[in-house]
Amino acid sequence: MSKFLRPSATTLAVLLGILGVTLVLYAWRLPPFVTTVETTDNAYVRGQVTVMSPQLAGYVLEVPVRDYDHVKAGQLLVRLDDRIYLQKLEQARATLSGQQASLANSQQAQASAEARIRASEAALEGAKVALDIAEKNWERLEPLLNKGVVTASDADKSRSTVDQARANHAQAEASLDVARQDLQATIVSRRSLEAAVQGAEAATHLAEIDLENTRIVAPQDGTLGEVGARIGQYVAAGTQLVALVPERKWVVANFKETQLADMKIGQLAKMTIDALHHAELTGHIEQFAPATGSEFSVLKADNATGNFTKVAQRLPLRITIDPGQALADRLAPGMSVVVTIDTATKPSINIATK
DSSP: OHHHHHHHHHHHHHHHHHHHHHHHHHHTTOTTOOOSEEEEEEEEEEEOOEEEOOSSOEEEEEOOOOTTOEEOTTOEEEEEOOHHHHHHHHHHHHHHHHHHHHHHHHHHHHHHHHHHHHHHHHHHHHHHHHHHHHHHHHHHHHHHHHHTSSOHHHHHHHHHHHHHHHHHHHHHHHHHHHHHHHHHHHHHHHHHHHHHHHHHHHHHHHHHHHHHTTEEEOSSSEEEOOOOOOTTOEEOTTOOOEEEEESOEEEEEEEEGGGOTTOOTTOEEEEEEGGGTTEEEEEEEEEEOSSOGGGGSSSOOOTTSSOOOOOOOEEEEEEEEOTTOGGGGGOOTTOEEEEEEETTSOOOHHHHTO
16 A cells, blocks of 8 residues: 555655746746736826925915815915015005106106207307307408507407307307216116116016915815815915825836836736725826936945845836726825736837827
């Protein structure tokens, strides 16, 4: 009887050994169990989670939303006390009005200076005429004086008239130069006033922006996380008040570098969601990361020191979720996903070429 059982035990041991080797070959996807299907459980749902923070400091005056509310773009989330910023805006507007009035006065001064120039030009023209008459009179009297026809007194009067006319002409020229310099000074000062007006306008716009920033609104449609703002709370610039999760979501799957050889953009990806009783959704490879995850880590390993052990690196893949799937609306960023990609499938033309 024992002779009959001995070969059976040996056979069983051989079968168990063959089974063990077979399991190892299957687990490591070694021949003859090579497959085109690649799987990873290092995958998660991702979304553009936006943390809403104020740009200003102040007291929270109104919080019209609650945790997990669905909001639309532009909807008010938190409102800060705006009384100080209203007064700053009024102050900026008053300063702008004053600068605009100064600019208007400068424009009026320029018009007056231009009028004085025209008057000085007319006076200069009159002085030229008077000088010309006086010089011609002297030209007529001078020969008569030499002949003794006119008296010395008349000649002196004629010479003094010429001198006075020359002085009046010089004065008219000087007045014209002064009027022109006044106009130039007005123009130069107006440039500074124009700059002051522009500065006041910029200050007014900044005050308007500050007032607008007291209202924290949703930048796009989405669902809120926990609302941390409380009425009466004093918040500083950058305080995290509430997080907004937009409706658009995708999956990031981290495959080992040894699994990537035959993967292409546009290939079909099947995803099972742990939180949804392992329900299956479909998607497509949208993009490969430009570097492995280790290159983006804060503390990078220095492989040039000590003993070296080769570790397969992982490269993140961005997988878009196909539209029209009912369960896709239930996905939330951070959920665990198991992604399976058959590298033998052809890429989708729409995604591969976009």
